[in-house]
Amino acid sequence: MSNLRIGRLACLFQILLLATLVVLPLEGRDRVKPQKADTPADPPELTSIVYKIIANEWQCNKKLQEYSPRVETYVQYYQPDPELGDVTKQDGYFLGRLKFDLGHLQVAPEAKETSFLPDTSSAERFHLHSELLRTRVRMGEFATESLVVDPDNFDRKQYTFTPVRWEYLGDLRCLVLEVHPKDPDRPGAFVGRIWVEDHDYAVVRLNGERIHPPHWNYSAHFDTWRENLQPGLWLPVYVYSQENDIGKKLRYKAETRLWGYDLTSRQRQQEWTNILVDAPAPVRDESEQASDLSPVESQRQLTIDAENNVLERLEKARLIAPPGPVDKVLETVVNNLRATNHLESVPPIQCRVMLTSSLESFSLAYTIVLSRGLIDVLPDEASLAMVLSHEVAHIALGHKLDTKFAFTDRMQISDEQLLATMDFTRSRADEAGADSKGVEYLKNSPYKDNLAKAGLFLRAAMDADQQVPHLFGAHLGNGLTEGNNKMMRMAALLGVSPELSRKNVDQIAALPLGSRVEVNAWNGSISFTTRKAVPLVDASEKMPFRLTPVIPYLRAFSPTGKTTVAAVANK
Numbered sequence: 001m002s003n004l005r006i007g008r009l010a011c012l013f014q015i016l017l018l019a020t021l022v023v024l025p026l027e028g029r030d031r032v033k034p035q036k037a038d039t040p041a042d043p044p045e046l047t048s049i050v051y052k053i054i055a056n057e058w059q060c061n062k063k064l065q066e067y068s069p070r071v072e073t074y075v076q077y078y079q080p081d082p083e084l085g086d087v088t089k090q091d092g093y094f095l096g097r098l099k100f101d102l103g104h105l106q107v108a109p110e111a112k113e114t115s116f117l118p119d120t121s122s123a124e125r126f127h128l129h130s131e132l133l134r135t136r137v138r139m140g141e142f143a144t145e146s147l148v149v150d151p152d153n154f155d156r157k158q159y160t161f162t163p164v165r166w167e168y169l170g171d172l173r174c175l176v177l178e179v180h181p182k183d184p185d186r187p188g189a190f191v192g193r194i195w196v197e198d199h200d201y202a203v204v205r206l207n208g209e210r211i212h213p214p215h216w217n218y219s220a221h222f223d224t225w226r227e228n229l230q231p232g233l234w235l236p237v238y239v240y241s242q243e244n245d246i247g248k249k250l251r252y253k254a255e256t257r258l259w260g261y262d263l264t265s266r267q268r269q270q271e272w273t274n275i276l277v278d279a280p281a282p283v284r285d286e287s288e289q290a291s292d293l294s295p296v297e298s299q300r301q302l303t304i305d306a307e308n309n310v311l312e313r314l315e316k317a318r319l320i321a322p323p324g325p326v327d328k329v330l331e332t333v334v335n336n337l338r339a340t341n342h343l344e345s346v347p348p349i350q351c352r353v354m355l356t357s358s359l360e361s362f363s364l365a366y367t368i369v370l371s372r373g374l375i376d377v378l379p380d381e382a383s384l385a386m387v388l389s390h391e392v393a394h395i396a397l398g399h400k401l402d403t404k405f406a407f408t409d410r411m412q413i414s415d416e417q418l419l420a421t422m423d424f425t426r427s428r429a430d431e432a433g434a435d436s437k438g439v440e441y442l443k444n445s446p447y448k449d450n451l452a453k454a455g456l457f458l459r460a461a462m463d464a465d466q467q468v469p470h471l472f473g474a475h476l477g478n479g480l481t482e483g484n485n486k487m488m489r490m491a492a493l494l495g496v497s498p499e500l501s502r503k504n505v506d507q508i509a510a511l512p513l514g515s516r517v518e519v520n521a522w523n524g525s526i527s528f529t530t531r532k533a534v535p536l537v538d539a540s541e542k543m544p545f546r547l548t549p550v551i552p553y554l555r556a557f558s559p560t561g562k563t564t565v566a567a568v569a570n571k
Helices: 003-018 044-064 122-126 130-135 295-316 325-340 372-377 381-396 415-421 428-443 448-464 491-496
Strands: 024-026 070-081 085-100 111-115 159-169 172-181 189-197 203-211 220-230 233-246 250-259 350-354 361-363 367-371 517-519 526-528 551-553 564-566
Touching: 044 203, 044 233, 085 250, 085 415, 159 189, 172 203, 220 551, 325 350, 325 367, 325 381, 325 428, 325 526, 350 372, 361 381, 367 372, 367 381, 372 517, 381 428, 381 448, 428 448, 428 491, 448 491
Parallel strands: 350 367
Antiparallel strands: 024 159, 070 085, 070 250, 085 111, 159 172, 172 189, 189 203, 203 220, 220 233, 233 250, 361 367, 517 526, 551 564
């Protein structure tokens, strides 16, 4: 935007405030009603901006109908503590995808949530306690109720707008407007503020509540962020919701993440027309393989085929991130463990990242998978090495992947069936063997002098797992803890760790969710955040394993750009 245009807009905004225009009547695509004689007419440039805002929001509503992103909602129910802040006492979880029923522009697209979780009753699936059941909080609806300002009635007839200020969100200069429905009793109306970027006047953030929501029995407050995922395309990626004392009893914080929009983009649907056949130069008419594979090689190849099929299918469903820089950091730690323990006979081990919040890790044939949530909460490299050493031990001990996945027909299932079909859990005997061997690897590794930190992380996990069982609930592999008997992975490290001190700000046993990894909501690729550590003021800011707000650093679309997420990080 030119300096002249910015100056004109700023001047216009100041005139509006000085003139004390309390509301700006908007009617969307309806005819503009004659204004009262005592009401000054809106400046022409302001009227033009208002129409662009409305048109862009309706366009966003329409574009959403073309996509079916992955969606994950995680909820923590809490009670306040005077020293520790909000202490969690229960949690809930949803993982699936959104589907939008197509309709005329005048009609809101009805969003439906399709679960990826194995079929169980809703109470059993979310492990909801009686307070939650009485208030009918349904996890999938956190997303569907908060993606757009108003799916049916965002027009000049239904809403009034009050200019507040200009504000920067990341690199974007935004006009902030307060939004109020003219009919405060209309079900599903939005009350709050919207942030509109000053280039195309698209809504990039909405913060407020849905009054008289048709699906809930209370008003839900939410903070929704959109990102510029493709040229001219702003789509919702984060939703944070929080309520204090619903019915004077229920308190919760919830985070919804959306990613994998590219799975249903028109560009992806046309990719098959661009398939190329790779060939070496010069072209060879025969394989380098001189003979049949030996029985051992054949068996290994079958295992590798099974692993490749699993990884390819999970990545296609956007449950595993594409290969990227985070994998390389994990593999560096793995190579440190291999080199110092003389594991040259073990084939090269690669690492991948599952995009879910639940804390889990598992190994396939020669690949280790860690969840995004687990990487987020690990406080240091020694704790990361502790998790990876356990999985390296599984591979070195020959704990194989089931070769049934080498048959490609097993991969021809829907995304909704994947978690119920794939099971990479190990027996207790295999887990015990990997624990013992993993501790041995750590004692020979560069991390041997920092094992107390890894043990402290395990103590914090033992302290938290009963309050947030869904966070510790693994989807595909073994969890860090098992059952009510508090079986803990790598439990031998507990003996070298100090006692857990919740109130000591110098003891960081685990980080909050969202501390390390950021996700590209278009294609599910990931990278490490670049944020700086923030000194803690008191124990309430430690927040181990807790859910915290996500505040993206917004910028215009760039093919090589990335989103920086601002949140508290501890080291």
